[in-house]
Amino acid sequence: MNPMKIAVCIKPVPSPDHYHQVGIDPETKTLIRQGTPTVINPLDKNALEAALQIREKHGGVVAVVSMAPPFAEENLREALAMGADEAYLLSDRAFAGSDTLATSMVLAAAVKKLGPVDLVLTGNESADGGTAQVSAQLGEWLGYPHLMHACGLEVMEEGLIRVDTARENCRVVYRVKLPAVVSVVRTINRPRFTSLMGVIAAGKKPLTVWSCEDLPVDRCFLGLEGSPTKAGDIYQPDLSRRCELLDVPPEEIAGAILQKIRAAGLQL
Amino acid sequence: MDFSFSKEQDLLRKTVREFVEAEVAPMAAVWDEEDHCPVDVFKKMGELGFAGVFVPAEYGGAGLGYTERAIILEEIARHSAGLAMFLMTHHLGVAAILEFGGEDQKKKYLPDLASGRKIAGLSVTEPTGGSDLGNHQTTGELVDGWWVLNGRKCFASNSHLAQVTIVTARTGTDDKGRQSLTAFIVEGGNPGFAPGRKENKFGLRVSIMGDLVLNNCRVGPESILGGEGRGQRVALSIISEVGRAGMSAISLGLLRACLEDMVRFAKERKLYGKPISSLQAIQFSIAETKVDYEAARLLTYRALALKDAKQRCDVELAMAKYFSTEAVVKAAKRNMDNMGGYGVLNDYPAGRYLRDGLAGLPSAGTSNIMKIIVAASALA
Numbered sequence: 001m002n003p004m005k006i007a008v009c010i011k012p013v014p015s016p017d018h019y020h021q022v023g024i025d026p027e028t029k030t031l032i033r034q035g036t037p038t039v040i041n042p043l044d045k046n047a048l049e050a051a052l053q054i055r056e057k058h059g060g061v062v063a064v065v066s067m068a069p070p071f072a073e074e075n076l077r078e079a080l081a082m083g084a085d086e087a088y089l090l091s092d093r094a095f096a097g098s099d100t101l102a103t104s105m106v107l108a109a110a111v112k113k114l115g116p117v118d119l120v121l122t123g124n125e126s127a128d129g130g131t132a133q134v135s136a137q138l139g140e141w142l143g144y145p146h147l148m149h150a151c152g153l154e155v156m157e158e159g160l161i162r163v164d165t166a167r168e169n170c171r172v173v174y175r176v177k178l179p180a181v182v183s184v185v186r187t188i189n190r191p192r193f194t195s196l197m198g199v200i201a202a203g204k205k206p207l208t209v210w211s212c213e214d215l216p217v218d219r220c221f222l223g224l225e226g227s228p229t230k231a232g233d234i235y236q237p238d239l240s241r242r243c244e245l246l247d248v249p250p251e252e253i254a255g256a257i258l259q260k261i262r263a264a265g266l267q268l
Numbered sequence: 269m270d271f272s273f274s275k276e277q278d279l280l281r282k283t284v285r286e287f288v289e290a291e292v293a294p295m296a297a298v299w300d301e302e303d304h305c306p307v308d309v310f311k312k313m314g315e316l317g318f319a320g321v322f323v324p325a326e327y328g329g330a331g332l333g334y335t336e337r338a339i340i341l342e343e344i345a346r347h348s349a350g351l352a353m354f355l356m357t358h359h360l361g362v363a364a365i366l367e368f369g370g371e372d373q374k375k376k377y378l379p380d381l382a383s384g385r386k387i388a389g390l391s392v393t394e395p396t397g398g399s400d401l402g403n404h405q406t407t408g409e410l411v412d413g414w415w416v417l418n419g420r421k422c423f424a425s426n427s428h429l430a431q432v433t434i435v436t437a438r439t440g441t442d443d444k445g446r447q448s449l450t451a452f453i454v455e456g457g458n459p460g461f462a463p464g465r466k467e468n469k470f471g472l473r474v475s476i477m478g479d480l481v482l483n484n485c486r487v488g489p490e491s492i493l494g495g496e497g498r499g500q501r502v503a504l505s506i507i508s509e510v511g512r513a514g515m516s517a518i519s520l521g522l523l524r525a526c527l528e529d530m531v532r533f534a535k536e537r538k539l540y541g542k543p544i545s546s547l548q549a550i551q552f553s554i555a556e557t558k559v560d561y562e563a564a565r566l567l568t569y570r571a572l573a574l575k576d577a578k579q580r581c582d583v584e585l586a587m588a589k590y591f592s593t594e595a596v597v598k599a600a601k602r603n604m605d606n607m608g609g610y611g612v613l614n615d616y617p618a619g620r621y622l623r624d625g626l627a628g629l630p631s632a633g634t635s636n637i638m639k640i641i642v643a644a645s646a647l648a
């Protein structure tokens with residue numbers, strides 16, 4: 001079997017330890033993440049782990065790709081430390097505010113620029129935006145078949161993979177011809193811990209930065225301006241706790257509580 | 269002057285933290301309660317390079333330095349000071365071979381130790397007093413080309429686990445009539461060498477500590493580490509530069525644990541309708557702990573910058589060890605004070621921090637001994 005080239009798309013998301021620092025821009029309806037420490041989107045680590053396992057079995061090259069501000073170099077170094085071979089940071093002011101369509105267009109342009117890629121892996125959704133749209137859109141831009149919710153992945157023979165996808169009550173198993181885009185869920189594997197040797201090696205691995213100029217993308221379809229998605233509203237839910245006294249006889253208390261819960265919109 | 273860590277060191281800290289939060293934090297309280305030493309976790313740490321962090325790559329290590337070692341110990345001690353103590357003591361044996369061993373000894377021992385396949389220890393202290401190094405009762409005699417060691421060591425960390433232990437013994441007297449010590453590499457399985465009593469410690473549990481008994485233990489001359497009669501130098505150098513650095517780093521982890529827990533508790537606990545973080549007394553104790561943590565951090569990493577630059581750092585490490593270990597005890601008590609009655613419940617780690625902090629005081633030399641070293645340098 002020929003060694004495979006696998007691209008893994010990773011996204012920096014706010015570190016869960018710093019969620020309290022993330023705000024919402026009332027004008028643009030986008031998240032204000034500036035200055036918040038980031039981590040690699042957890043599911044993207046599963047995607048990277050899946051790629052590394054394939055490379056360990058069948059040989060090849062794993063490239064990580066991220067469209068993000070310059071600080072994401074840190075996240076890409078971490079991916080290199082985990083074991084990826086090369087990293088590409090797609091960074092340009094013109095990309096800022098891009099919706100999933102614009103983002104996937106830029107990612108697709110970068111993947112094409114990498115040369116023949118056999119497999120593109122992503123996390124199923126990001127921990128911040130959580131739209132779960134990018135991977136499918138990526139598949140469309142590239143003209144590759146795409147599958148979501150992958151909980152198992154195996155190379156069967158040259159150019160053919162088996163993908164197990166998780167549904168609510170069952171698994172659906174696909175055989176997919178490569179190249180393809182697959183997005184993975186948490187249960188597919190347990191991402192490895194990074195070794196000190198990995199951290200040292202990461203410093204010597206290639207990390208390339210591509211700007212808008214380096215990619216064949218039309219500026220009109222980029223950034224906030226070029227993004228067709230306009231969030232109607234986005235708000236922070238009120239998580240404050242209140243104490244309410246129910247002045248009803250003991251035998252009616254349970255019913256009264258149920259009523260309150262239903263009135264608050266919870267279906268019981 | 270640059271007080272920042274390199275990008276590589278930041279990444280290293282992040283990856284170690286991830287490991288510790290996943291594999292150590294959830295178990296730390298149970299290990300402490302059961303005094304369980306998780307050798308399997310040590311093996312995993314070995315695979316990740318922690319066991320040989322400062323060992324050059326040619327001997328199977330990660331090829332980093334003592335600063336990176338401290339980062340690792342700090343991160344582990346944030347959740348389990350006992351586990352950090354286990355690793356830190358392993359490093360004592362590893363450093364002794366790396367810094368004083370001949371090429372053959374390094375090639376023979378370091379690859380297994382750096383990868384965590386084998387565990388090391390350093391046993392100097394005897395029942396006649398850890399502070400009184402010149403009063404060794406353990407003897408080494410050259411008989412028919414073999415060194416025969418006899419005596420009892422105490423307070424040896426990793427005593428019941430180590431396959432490779434550096435042991436000091438009295439092998440003669442120098443020209444001034446003082447004891448001359450020699451350091452030997454003694455392997456587990458030697459019929460004359462066995463662990464004795466295992467101590468039941470109230471702090472730094474998880475890390476095993478006990479006696480080592482040498483009963484006509486025969487070792488070949490190739491086991492001598494650093495040269496005959498040079499054992500005092502081996503012991504003092506490793507204890508002062510690697511042992512005290514380790515205790516300082518472990519203290520940093522404990523100080524951060526106290527600080528983070530104090531902040532969280534102060535924000536959650538409500539009295540008089542408000543979180544107790546609004547009480548100035550609570551704020552002050554948080555401020556004191558924060559200053560202690562930052563000061564300990566500066567002392568420790570500054571001393572280690574000297575160590576990694578191969579400069580003298582014994583006094584700097586004595587200051588770091590003295591300040592940071594004492595600071596933990598104060599911070600842990602403040603944490604308990606702020607928690608009121610909850611502070612004494614074993615459901616919280618507050619009591620463990622205090623126990624671990626107290627157990628750290630004598631390890632690698634008591635505070636009095638640290639002050640003697642610092643005073644001697646100030647008065648010189």
Ligand SMILES: Cc1cc2nc3c(=O)[nH]c(=O)nc-3n(C[C@H](O)[C@H](O)[C@H](O)COP(=O)(O)OP(=O)(O)OC[C@H]3O[C@@H](n4cnc5c(N)ncnc54)[C@H](O)[C@@H]3O)c2cc1C
Pocket residue numbers: 357389390391392393394395396397398399400422423424425426472477627628630631632633634635636637640
């Ligand atoms: C958790 C733990 C792990 C340890 N691990 C190891 C290990 O792996 N290997 C090893 O060899 N040892 C180890 N030790 C032993 C440690 O190094 C000794 O406990 C320490 O050196 C003190 O010796 P001691 O306990 O005999 O106390 P002593 O030396 O008997 O001291 C008793 C008291 O006298 C004071 N004192 C002594 N001399 C002076 C002086 N000149 N001036 C003023 N005061 C003085 C001391 O400060 C102390 O308060 C460990 C100890 C602990 C607690």
